[in-house]
Amino acid sequence: MSPAAKQYSGVPAWVAALAVVGATFVLLPLAAMVLRVNWAEFIPLISSESSVAALLLSLRTSLAATVLCVIFGVPMALVLARTDFWGQKLLRSLVLLPLVLPPVVGGIALLYTFGRRGLLGQTFEVLGIDIAFTTTAVVLAQTFVALPFLVLSLEGALRTVGTRYEAIGATLGAGPSTVLRRITLPLVVPAVVSGAVLSFARALGEFGATLTFAGSLQGSTRTLPLEIYLQRETDPDTAVALSLVLVVVAIVIVSLAHRTGRPSLRRARELS
Amino acid sequence: MTRPLRALTLLAALGILSAGLTGCAAPAETAPPASASADILEGSITVFAAASLTTTFTELADAFEAQHSGTTISLNFAGSSDLVTQITEGAPADVFASADTKNMTKLTDADLQKTDPVDFATNALEIAVPPGNPAGIADFADLATPGLKLVVCAPEVPCGSATVAIEKSAGITLSPVSEESSVTDVLGKITSGQADAGLVYVTDVTAAGDAVEGIEFAESAEAVNTYPIVALKDSTSPDVAQAFIEYVTGSAGQRVLAAAGFGAP
Numbered sequence: 391m392s393p394a395a396k397q398y399s400g401v402p403a404w405v406a407a408l409a410v411v412g413a414t415f416v417l418l419p420l421a422a423m424v425l426r427v428n429w430a431e432f433i434p435l436i437s438s439e440s441s442v443a444a445l446l447l448s449l450r451t452s453l454a455a456t457v458l459c460v461i462f463g464v465p466m467a468l469v470l471a472r473t474d475f476w477g478q479k480l481l482r483s484l485v486l487l488p489l490v491l492p493p494v495v496g497g498i499a500l501l502y503t504f505g506r507r508g509l510l511g512q513t514f515e516v517l518g519i520d521i522a523f524t525t526t527a528v529v530l531a532q533t534f535v536a537l538p539f540l541v542l543s544l545e546g547a548l549r550t551v552g553t554r555y556e557a558i559g560a561t562l563g564a565g566p567s568t569v570l571r572r573i574t575l576p577l578v579v580p581a582v583v584s585g586a587v588l589s590f591a592r593a594l595g596e597f598g599a600t601l602t603f604a605g606s607l608q609g610s611t612r613t614l615p616l617e618i619y620l621q622r623e624t625d626p627d628t629a630v631a632l633s634l635v636l637v638v639v640a641i642v643i644v645s646l647a648h649r650t651g652r653p654s655l656r657r658a659r660e661l662s
Numbered sequence: 663m664t665r666p667l668r669a670l671t672l673l674a675a676l677g678i679l680s681a682g683l684t685g686c687a688a689p690a691e692t693a694p695p696a697s698a699s700a701d702i703l704e705g706s707i708t709v710f711a712a713a714s715l716t717t718t719f720t721e722l723a724d725a726f727e728a729q730h731s732g733t734t735i736s737l738n739f740a741g742s743s744d745l746v747t748q749i750t751e752g753a754p755a756d757v758f759a760s761a762d763t764k765n766m767t768k769l770t771d772a773d774l775q776k777t778d779p780v781d782f783a784t785n786a787l788e789i790a791v792p793p794g795n796p797a798g799i800a801d802f803a804d805l806a807t808p809g810l811k812l813v814v815c816a817p818e819v820p821c822g823s824a825t826v827a828i829e830k831s832a833g834i835t836l837s838p839v840s841e842e843s844s845v846t847d848v849l850g851k852i853t854s855g856q857a858d859a860g861l862v863y864v865t866d867v868t869a870a871g872d873a874v875e876g877i878e879f880a881e882s883a884e885a886v887n888t889y890p891i892v893a894l895k896d897s898t899s900p901d902v903a904q905a906f907i908e909y910v911t912g913s914a915g916q917r918v919l920a921a922a923g924f925g926a927p
Contacts, residue, residue, distance in 0.1 A: 507855040522856045523811065523839040601847065605813065605840030605856075612841075620843045623743045624818045 420637060427634055428627045435631040443609045444617035445635065451525060451613060452593035455532035459589040463540035464582060468574070470541065471548035482545075489538040496534055497602025504530060505603075527604035528611050532593035539592050540585035547581030548574070587647040591640055704732035705899030707906060708754060710745040711737060712761035712889070714785065714845065714865055718922045719759065719910075725918075726909050733902050741844060742820065749774060749894070756897035757906055759889060761785070762820040766890045776897060777904075779890035781927035782911045783919045785863045786886045787824055789877040790852045790870070797858035802879040805859055806834050813848050813857040816841035821848070824885035825861050831884040849874065863887075868923035888927060 401409075428435065435441065470482050488496055502508045504521050514521060521527050555577070559569045575582075597615040604611045606620070614636055622629040711719045716739045723735040738745070738755070742765040749755050750772050759782070760766040766779050791799050797810055805812050814836065815822035822841065829836055839857065842848045849866050851857040853873040867876030891910055893903040909915050916926065 501854055501856065505854055505856055523813075601843075602850070605851065606816065606842055606847075607838070607840050616843070620816050620818050622747075623741070623816075623843065626747070 423630060423633060423637070426630050428631065431627060432631055435628045436635055438628070440608055440612075440617060441628065441632055444612055444614045444632070447525070447528075447609065447612065448594055448614040451528045451532055452590050454529045455536055455593040456586050456590040458529070458533045459537050459540045459593075460582065460586055463537050463585070463589070464544060466537075467541045467544035467548060468570070471545045472553070486538045486542060488535050489542070493535055493596065493598025494602050497531060497599035500527075500531060500534060500599060500603045523605045523607065523611060525610050528600050528613060531599035531603050532596045535596050535599055536589035536592040539588040540582075543585035543588060544578060544581050547578045551577045584647045587643055591643045591647070594636070594639065594643070702732065703730040703902055703905055705902045706734035706736065707756035707897065707899050707902045708736045708738060709757040709759065709906065710749060710753070710755040711739055711757075711759040712742045712745070713739050714761050714863060715739065715759055715889070717869060718918050718924070721918055722910060722915055723906075725914070726906055730902075730905070733899075733905075735902075735906065743768075754896070754898075755894055756899060756903040757891065757893055759891040759910070761889055762887050763890055764820070764823075766892065769892070774895055776893040776895045776900065779892040780907065780911055781888050782891050782915070783889040784886045784925035784927055785865055785889065785923075786882040786925065787821065787828065787861050788864045788867050788882065789879060790849060790860045790862045790867050790874040791858065791877060792852055792855050793872065793875055795875055795877075799859050799877060801877075802828070802832055802881045803834055805836055805861075811856070811858045812836060812838045813840045813842060813851045813860040814838045815845055815848055815861070816843055819843055819845075820887055821845045821861070821863065824887060827885035828881050832881045863923075864925075865923040886925065889924070 436445075466485065470478065470485075491499075503510055504514065504527070505511050506515070506522055521530070551574075555573050556569050559573045560566075564572065595615060596613070597619065600606075600611070600613060601616060601619075606612045606616050612620070614632060618629050618632045618636070621632065709719065709723065719737060719739075723737055727733055727735055738748075738753075740748070742760045742762060745755075745758060745760070746765045746768045749758060749769060758766075758769060760769070760779075769775060770779065789799055789802070789805065791797065797804075797807075799805065799810075804810075814825045817823055817826050821844075825836070840851065842851070845862050845866055848860040848862050849870060852860045852862075853870065864876065864878075867874060891907050893900060893907055897903045910919075920926070
């Protein structure tokens, strides 16, 4: 679409061949799943009470987790990108840990923190807050695994955009909060949006931490991935149908992220 | 922690020892036909066994291999329904041991068995509570106490359907805070202290050692799971497969299973 892409497209044939193999590897399993869908029963399968409850719960909790990710992730990214302090590199890798951690491990860690016998469990009990087996536990698990996605993509964008405009703003007398509000954030809005979309997608697919930490009960903690896992036991048709629903939602989200992610790159390029 | 472990090791050693003894006698009992090859077992088999059989079948396979040096047994443990799916999708298996008859029926419906399945163990439900029983649970009816954090298996999985059957026969409706998709997940919620009580198998309580306390209840007799085992049609070493099944159903196998808390078929 862009003229630059048209001018030169010198991808060697062997690179293209490898790319085709890679793409097939990703797409073939999806196609295999679509082939197994029982289309005659598709609508009844995905509109059963338990399916709808799981889908709505998933969307609700993922949305809540995304909001938490934005509230806490944006400041985290700003601190990591714009400040310089001892141990910052270590802190960054620790904060991004949930990205590479097996979700089950995340669930166990959360259990030892927010569980009834966990680090903060006693405190919460005194305050009369019960997290175990509630929707709150699901949101916590999803936020834990999704937060690094927002931090990572936003920090990258902040570094690419650079500090030139912020410095000029500051010399013209703007305070730090004004610079943040009038210069920094407007520049990285697309990155915040695409980071949030990625976090939402990650939260939607969360399984291991939820299973370990929150439990599984229709309407309160059984999200769509947990429902799929359970239905697979007795009703593979429902499991496949729900998997397809999840895939479609994921595709919509990824394409959204791609569209909103573009302007930030373009703007960054213009600025540099 | 160390004492029950040592006791277990001792039991295991006894099991292996007795396995050796009975194993020697086995060929004489079955009176092999003219061919001498029946005496010397050779080949490797893959056994697909329900997750609840992990400890016992690992032990039995080791003992069997020690007895028949020409054999190798590879074990694959997972939920019974997962295993059936894998086998019907073409996974190479020689023996399948299921945690319930329902999943075995799925396999025989697909006509993948070589012989008819044989029942080799039973397992009943037991109440599991964190050490010290903080909620003071004494019997099944106590599980319906309002405010109690009870965790059970979802009705879709075998331990969950057993729970539903007991609820029906006892006329007690439970309102669990979570319906897990595997018995391991139920146990995890108890050992971590997240839940006050859970319904798991007797064998799970035995295996968990000091991490949980088990409370037997009379109503559990209403829903006893039967474990069937079968040799598969496509087995590449049918002799070894059959010998292993006989070993599991024989006195040595039964002793190991009983030590783990399984009931006799």
